[in-house]
Amino acid sequence: MTLADLRAGPEPVLAEVDGIPVSGLRAVAEAPRAVLVAMHGGATSGGYFDCPGHPELSLFRIAHRLGYTVVAPDRPGYGASAPFADDLIEPERRLDLMFGAVEAFLGDRPRGAGTFLLAHSAGCEQAVRMAVDPRADDLLGLEVSGTGHRPHPDFVRAFEARQRDDRTPGVGALIWTPERLYPPDIRGGAAIGAPGPRMEATALRTWSSHDFPELAARVRVPVRFTTAEYERVWRGDPEALAEVGALFTAAPRVVLNRQPNSGHNISVGHTAAAYHLGVLAFLEECVVAAVTGEFTGPTPQFDGGSAPSGR
Template identity: 55%
Template sequence: MTSLGPELATAVRRQTVDVRGVPASALVAEATRPQAVIVALHGGATTSAYFDHPGHPRLSLLRTAVAAGCTVIALDRPGYGSSAGHEDRMRTPEQRTDFAFAAVEALLEGRERGVGVFLWAHSAGCELTVRMASDPRGADLLGVELAGMGRVHHPNSLRAMEEWRRDPTRARPDLRRVLWYPPHAYPPDVHGGRGIGAASPAYEGHRENWQAEFARLAARVPVPVHLTVAEYEQVWLSGPEGLADLASLFTGAPRVVRHEQAGAGHNTSVGRTALAYHLHVLAFVAECALGVRALPGVEGRHG
């Protein structure tokens, strides 16, 4: 673990590219001769800074992944970062998926890709990731990580999520409490989203038929899938039951790995256990890069 220390000082820079007249921004950290490229997609009410929290390099996915030999592009999802204010061009899921694919291609231009691209998503970013991974354009992905998502809401979040869907652009104290529970899982200057918050575009709440669509799209994901639920998750049903329910949807994946991150709240990449979480999933990325599927004689889809 101590060998990661010096490498965490790696350069992270912001880059903006043009996607058919709409600016797309990202945080980028490049490895020398990368094994693979990780495209990271943040959740709601934040930006790509979620994956490189200011002042906390040990919490940074970008810095840890570069130390492990991967280039990372943390894309500001449609309606966030430089594309905020262009929501009229991203009203439909298809428009947002096209935008993300085009932005990733533009950001990868001239960069070494290693053996391929891995998608890593958190919370609301998982919707876009599942759409991309189930799209024919995503057939060559190395794999995907989905954290902070599920099918059934935790009882503690039902009312807060209902209010949020009515208007995702407004701050919701009840939702903030479940998203950042428990306080001790985060450094004090990180808890509550300090330093990484952003306004949510209106489309975030308009997913009335998402659960049925999610089941349909998940079955079409043809690449290895890693699922992470936090020990103290309060937004989605957690524990073995929640993970098993989620894993059961990915019937077309050659391998599905379920993981409960000990000591973590919903925001796994900015909590005190973020480094442990990132290293765990980076091991899965390395396996995907090496072409590892299910072990012989072992049930692969629900490992």
């Protein structure tokens, strides 16, 4: 694959779902292996998965080049749906919007073996809810990153300091460190930033303590959980990884991956291509498993060179 192969980027798309406009990006393969649906994190948009100025890092371009259709809606309260954010607080309303958007973005286009969900950070709340919804009846698998069950000590300290004095650096500083892991023009987020809705804080209030464990136990497709080596919002040590893996009690396969030389914003760092290729390898395994009916597990498996010893 050459850089020239990656020059064709995704197209912007706009759909209306029950009177609410939803914007996003789409890259359609003529005869796709499967459809990859990507859910961005907080304070960004679907453009997070097409790293501006760096086509070699783009999930869209790599996945499309390898034969997958990719869609990345702007999540509820972002992009075109921002004016309707206050009407989208209830999880069911947001689920309706995202399922409707994916259907509208794809239309009658072929979908290959089925759909695969990928989510980052705050987008994991949306994706895991979608994964356990009956409407996800063709779901092949699930990839989540930038989330967790236990907050990182650095996050706790930053949050408490901010509560005491709003002049101190906020939690946002943690997601762009170490700086060496990101291209200079991406570092800090200005190139990929988007206004986030106030209602998102409400949606995430009980995510790690209640919603994530409850929903994870209901996921019945293969799961790959990735933490960045330098993640500072969520714990990513071996014990924390094993604890997250144990939440997915109904999944036929759980792969735990610690991505080397990566920070929280894993899809726009220097190692984004390595991460995306790992996701696509897992997706391809899910495609084969769906076709053959073969799954492995449910014992969590550790992937990659950063796997804890003894596994």
